[in-house]
Amino acid sequence: MHIQAKDKGQYALSGQCTVMVYVEDVNDNYPEITVKSLRSTVKETVPVGTVIALVGISDRDSGDNGKVDLSISEQLPFVLNQSSERDFELVVSESLDREIVPEYNIILIVTDRGTPPLSDNETITLVLLDVNDNAPQFPKSFYTIPVTENNAPGSLLSSVNAFDPDFNENQYLVYFIVEREIVNTSMSMLFSINPENGDLYAMKTFDYEREKEFLFHIEARDSGVPPLSSNVTVHIIILDQNDNTPVIVSPWRAHGSVVEEVIPRSTDKGYLIAKVIAIDSDSVQNSRVTYQFLQIPDATLFSLDQYNGEIRTMRMFSYRDPRHLRLVVIAKDNGDPALSSTVTIKLSTVENVVKAFSETSEVPLEYDIFSDLNLYLLIGLGSVSFLLLMTILVTIVLKCQKPKPTKATPPCRNSVVSQRSSTVADSTLVSNDAYWYSLFLAETRKGKVVVRQPIPKSGGYIVSSIPRSTGLTETSESAASTLQVRYQLF
Missing domain, CATH: 2.60.40.60 (Cadherins)
Structure with missing residues (x-):
């Protein structure tokens, strides 16, 4: 800038000088952010180092007022890499997971170095695209x-x-x-x-x-x-549900539900009249069976153990007690509601029979006199004795001969085969696809009770009652010493 001065005399004289004016900058312009390129969506499996956006910054002020810095407002899995003085790259710095954070709002802040400093911000939204990287999850294993x-x-x-x-x-x-x-x-x-x-x-x-x-x-x-x-x-x-009625297997009943028992009238106190045994196919609680008298003519004469089913006399019979009595026993399980079965025992008492032998008169035998009838009797007796002796000799000879081994006939389905001489449980092959499970239950006054059930379990039992006079020997359906009955359970 030039300045001139002139006086007011006859001869005007003047002079001039140059003045330099300097304008001092004031920090009155806000810095600016320019997003030059942007990937608004990326897959969640994008690798670390991928560039999300290119950002430029500027400030119209000068000096320190025009110097700017760029930063991210919060801690995010991204960083800014400076590519030039005023250009930056927004880069992925950590692995991303859409299931944790599906979308990011990245706030970029630019600040100059003026006094006071001025700043501006720009928000970049990044959406993560799903990738099938998670297997289904059950809440429990x-x-x-x-x-x-x-x-x-x-x-x-x-x-x-x-x-x-x-x-x-x-x-x-x-x-x-x-x-x-x-x-x-x-x-x-x-x-x-x-x-x-x-x-x-x-x-x-x-x-x-x-x-x-x-x-x-x-x-x-x-x-x-x-x-x-x-x-x-x-x-x-x-x-388990209490859906099986107890099955009474002892005393054995050939027909119906009535059993006839005969005992001597001179029995002592504690004599075992009968033993009632019932089995229940339900589980532990529902299969517990207890026994009670449903009908009894005299409560002072008989007692019934509610757990083992034994019926015993409480006293000796008197002349006032009837000779024929009727006992009804109910076997009840522990289910809710309880299921039960009954058995009727017709009890007959008899006196001890003592055979009386009458006195016989002695008749002298005349050995010197033989009639024709005596001769015929003597010849017949000798013939029978000879035939019996020959039969015994032939049988002994046949037994001593060693028989040739023969192939055993395979047992048919549902046939009952012999048991081993044992009172413990055993398994015996019945057919090609079934086994019988035998269980010795208890010993009654008349004998032993063995219950058989097929394995795998089917809907039935084979109940064998072995008389006391025999052991656990071979039995079959046709054996007269073994009483067998099949109970069908549904």
């Missing part, structure tokens, strides 16, 4: 599902649900039962599962006496590419 027997076919047992944190088709699950066979029966014939929601159904009615538990796996598979899956173990426990 083991499911125990109780099911009461006699359930209705098609009834809902439970719901087995899994969760997949992925998105869209990657989280759509399909459920199915992992196939396996139990005693030649496919699991799909026993159970069914809704493929969409995991509801588990029973396809048949279960019987605790035949099937007590099942163990299988359920698999959940998502719809991603490639699909991911996981499975869970399911334990089905069949709960």
Whole structure:
């Protein structure tokens, strides 16, 4: 800038000078952020070091007022790499997971170095795209599902649900039962599962006496590419229901429910009249059987043990007691409601029979006189004795000869074969696919009671009553010494 001065005399004189004016900068301009390029969506599996955006900064001020710095407002898995004086790259610094943070709002802050400093910000939104990187998850690794027997076919047992944190088709699950066979029966014939929601159904009615538990796996598979899956173990426990009536196996009844017993009238106190034995196919609690008198002519004459079923005399018989008595015993289980069976015992008392031998007169024998009748009797007796002797000799000779080994005839189905001489449980082959489980129950006044049940269990028993006069010898259905009856249980 130039300045001139002039006086007012006759001869005007003037002079000039140059003045330099300097304008001092004031920090009155805000810094600016320019997003030059941006990837608004990336897959969650994007590798570390991927550039998300290119950012430029500027400030119209000068000096320190025009110097700017760029930063991220908070701690995020991103960093700024400076590519030039006023250009930056927004880069992924850590692994990303859409299931943890599906979207990021990245706030960039630019600040100059003026006094006071001025700043501005820019928000960059980054959306993570889902990748099928999560397998379905069950809340539990083991499911125990109780099911009461006699359930209705098609009834809902439970719901087995899994969760997949992925998105869209990657989280759509399909459920199915992992196939396996139990005693030649496919699991799909026993159970069914809704493929969409995991509801588990029973396809048949279960019987605790035949099937007590099942163990299988359920698999959940998502719809991603490639699909991911996981499975869970399911334990089905069949709960017992009191659906079996006690079966009275002793005293044995050939027909109906009436048993006839004959005892001497001179029995002492504590004499065992009979022993009532009942078996129940239910579980421990429901199978506990107790015994009671349902009908008794004289409560002072007989006693009944409620646990072992023994009926004994409490005193000796008197002349006032009738000769024929009727006892009705009820066997009741411990279920709720309780089931029971009854047996009627017709008791007859008899006096001790003593055979009286009358005195016989002695008649002298005349050895010197033989009639024709005596001769015929003597010849017949000698012939019979000779034939008997020859029969015994032939039998001994045949027994001494060693028989040739012959191939045993295979036993037919449902036939009863001989037992071993033992009072403990044994298993005897009955047919190609069944075994009989024999169990010695108790010893009664008349003998021993053996109950047989097929393995695998079917709906019946074979009850053998072995008289006291014999041991546990070979028995069959045609043996006269063994009483057998089949009880069908449904």
